[in-house]
Structure formats: structure tokens, C-alpha cells
Amino acid sequence: MTEPAYVAVDWGTSSFRLWLIDRTGKVLAERRSDEGMLAAAQTGFPAVLQAHLAAVEAPIHLPVLVCGMAGAKTGWVEAGYVDTPAPLSSILKQAARVPGEAREIRILPGIAQRDTKAPDVMRGEETQLLGALGLDAVGEALVCMPGTHSKWVRVKGGIVERFSTFMTGELFSVISRESILSLAVAGAEEAEDVASFKAAVKAAYAAPAFAANLLFGARSRQLLFGGTPAAARETLSGTLIGVELAAGLSGTVPQAGIELIASGRLAMLYRLAFEALSVAVTPNDAEEAVRRGLSIAAAAIWTK
């Protein structure tokens, strides 16, 4: 086994992932848990991190690089924001040092768009962008990062120029759990109905103003024509994603298409959605992107 060079940590709102990495970027050990920011704020960030470092037998002076909500005001140590237009290289330069720790621990900042007409923030996604595009990114990219709070980001010559957050994933969650549609989708948690999904994406993309009507239609259709819970669930999901795509694709789309950074079921759904609209997509795995982003930053900070 090669020597570990640093530890990379993706510390989100509700998840914790840690990798022990050598100087070539190879993963030597890995940890995952649900001790995200919310849980760690209760039990203590140093204790959570220390337990995982001990589990992978990280040497005592090995440096640790963290990204994500651990750097929020309500997190461990506030890591602030880099303002747009933000060179991806500026992120690692503004990493915040955690005080009072024997080993060097740094938390990467987020990115803020201080535009009173379109204020926006990201924290964690900047590291995925760095991983997917690299420090020496050239050309223009339109990046779609689906999630609880999806981000659409315009990057030009390695500089994050503008971005927009859409509450798509969170809307899906609260509407499917808490609204009248919870009755329509009951029992369909894992089901898939690709035809209903694509039809909903197209309908919402074509008439985004009708979103709240298309959503209610999932229930009316069941009442009048007896649709399945799976169809209702995919209509809900496709409607919300279709509206997001109508906004995200409303500006210039680069010839190469969209850089999609996503994992698992979300990656599958968004690929289907772009396919329904005949928009070209380059898929990037989100977890790989964040690990690469942390590696690029750690290498630049500690091993160059």
C-alpha cells in the first residue's frame, strides 16, 4: 500500500464521506455515514471526523480537506464564499483553516452571486465543478447539477460566471409527502413509468407557467381515468424537472450540450429528461466529481 498524502471529506447537510488518498489521487480507504452537518452540529464536528480518521488509521499529521455544508455559518468553521465571477482556482486559495487542531484541516469556501436581482449561493457544488472541469478548464460549459437544490452553472475559461439554484428536488419531496398528491403517488416509491415521465417533462417544458396545473392533473387523471400511482409519481417528477429544464435551457446552450453532474436515480431521470427534449448531454458522476475536486485542491495546496 502506498503512503496516504491527504484526507478528502465531502461533508453535506445530511451525509458524510471521507477518502484516504495517496499523492497520485488513488483512494486507499473510504468511509460513509449519515453524520452530515445537522447530526454533527449536535455531536461535535471534531469528534465525528476523529472517529473516521481513526477508522482508516490516518497518520496524525496527515492534512484534511473538507468541502460542503461543514463550512456554512451553521456548520463547523465558516468558510465564506468566493464571489462570482469566480475562477475555479480561487476556491482552493481561500480554504479556511480550522483553528485549534493538531493536524492541518481546511474547509473550501462556497460561491456567492451577490446580484440583488438574482442572489444565489452554492456550497459543495463548486468542488464538483472543479472535479468535473479541472483547474485548466477552457471553453464554455453549461453545467446542470440536479439535487435537492439543483444548480445550473455557466463556466467560461475556468471562471464560474453565473448560476441559478432551483428547489426542484425539495419541491418533489414536500409535494409527494405533504400535499394532496401524496394520495395519488402512494405505494409507488420505487416504480418507474418512463412514458409518463417523458410526457410530463415535455408538457412542463412547453408550458412552464402551467406547472401547478400539470401537478394537479396527476390527481384529476387518477380520479377520472384511473391512472396508477407510478404514473402519478413520474408525472410529478417529470413536471418539476421539465420546468427546471425550461429555465436552464432558456439561454444559449453550448454546441457540446450540457455537462450533467449527477449520480444514481437522479442521473438516470435527468438523462431521460434531456433525451425527451433531444438535448445532448455529457454525463459526469457526482461522487467522482467531488472526490476529484477535493484531490485537485489538496494536491495544489499540499503536494505541489
Added chain:
Amino acid sequence: MTEPAYVAVDWGTSSFRLWLIDRTGKVLAERRSDEGMLAAAQTGFPAVLQAHLAAVEAPIHLPVLVCGMAGAKTGWVEAGYVDTPAPLSSILKQAARVPGEAREIRILPGIAQRDTKAPDVMRGEETQLLGALGLDAVGEALVCMPGTHSKWVRVKGGIVERFSTFMTGELFSVISRESILSLAVAGAEEAEDVASFKAAVKAAYAAPAFAANLLFGARSRQLLFGGTPAAARETLSGTLIGVELAAGLSGTVPQAGIELIASGRLAMLYRLAFEALSVAVTPNDAEEAVRRGLSIAAAAIWTK
């Protein structure tokens, strides 16, 4: 005191209202409670109604006309639907008789739009339409009925031609209570910020696809510029209403403008929203409309 001619009941999902009415349409007595369909399905519809009838000393053979969710499949007696295109006069002709009751009790049907592309249902609003427009309605009307599930209805020569339901009110409720925006709006329950509301209406009306982004902006703005909870709440409310208006106003708007049927705070918010978009509105009180609609139907059924 004149003789009562009939009893009118608006029996919604979560509210119950009863009026004792004479043959001229005058209200002799009134009852209100939160024993809506959901509560009455537990305690029993006949018992709830009987208690209120006793409280207003309704004579034993006085007929009762009911509208609303009491006529749903999950209500008291299913009153079915009249299909679009639906003459307002057809509603009272298809009132369902409640069996096994000494007095005559009828429940008005809802209206169904059995269009596989735009399936929709209403139950209760048809009675408000009848009350606001009358049995002998002429000309064309575009009616906006805000609520948990807002309805936009096209009526031509007394016939309900098409309608669309928007989950606007319910979205406001679940987003303000259950999403990350609950933090942004905390403590602003009764506050009003007309400037933020109107700005949000205009922004969402102009770019409805950005709804989920404009919503998140309420939080980002607070993080970056320190806005008040009242401003965030009105941004949430204005965004959702602005998107609804973008859809509702997307077809031909009659020269007379919009017939708005609403009460209380919702009436005020929608009037402000239409004002922000310079669209003319004729206000109708929703409670008065439903009582008038029940009176028109009861008079046609029993006193002609």
C-alpha cells in the same frame, strides 16, 4: 321573522357553513364550524348536520341543499359530476338525493373535464360560479377562484366550457411549512410587504419557468443581503401567484377583465397581483357567491 324556505350548506374539506334562508333569499340564521368532510367522515354526516339544524330550529320537513366535498366519493353521498361543456343550470338538475332521511336533502354535483390531455375536477366552485354569474349569465367570462386549489374557468353564455386547477395555495402551505424556506419566513405569519409581493408577482409572471429559482432566491437574498422574514414570505406568495397568473392570463382575456371570486386575505393578495400586472378585475365575495348559488339552486328546485 319570516318563514324559512330551505337550508343551504357549504360543506368543504375542512369547513362547514349553514344558512337558514327564507323564500326571498334572506338569511334568517347562520352556523359555522370546522366539521368539514374530513371531520364529519369520522363523526358521521347526519349527526353533524342534525346538530346544526337543531341549533337554528329548522322545521322538521324543511329541505336542505348541500354543495362541496360532502358530495365526493369520500364524502356523505357521492353526487357525481356534470361534464364540460356544463350549463350552470344543469348542476341543480343533477342534485343527488340523500337516501333514508325524513327531510329532503340534496347534494349538488361537481363539474368534470374528461379531457385526457387536461383532466380536471371541481366540487363546490360550480356553486360559487352559479352565485356570481347567475342562471341567466350571458357573454363570456374568465373567472379566477383563488384557494388551496385555485380554479380558472371560462364561462360562455352560462356554460362552463373549460377550467384549470392550480395547486397554488397548497404549494404555498407545504413550501412555507416544510421546505428550507420555512427558515426564511419564520415569524412572518401576519406580516405584509406589498413591494416584495408585487415585485415577485411581476418576476414570476415574466419568467414562470424560473419559479423554483425565484423561490430559492427568497432564501439566498436573506443570506447575502439580510432581507426580512416578511419579505421572504411575500416573495414566496407573489412568486406562486405570479406563475398562476401567467398561465391563467395566457389565453384571451375578455374586455371586461377577470371575474375574481375570493374572500379575505386571498382576495386582497389577488387584487394586488392583478393590479401589479395592470389587469382589470371585478371582485366577488366567495362566501356570498356560494350562498347565492345555493339559494338560486334551492329556489329553482323547491320554490318555483
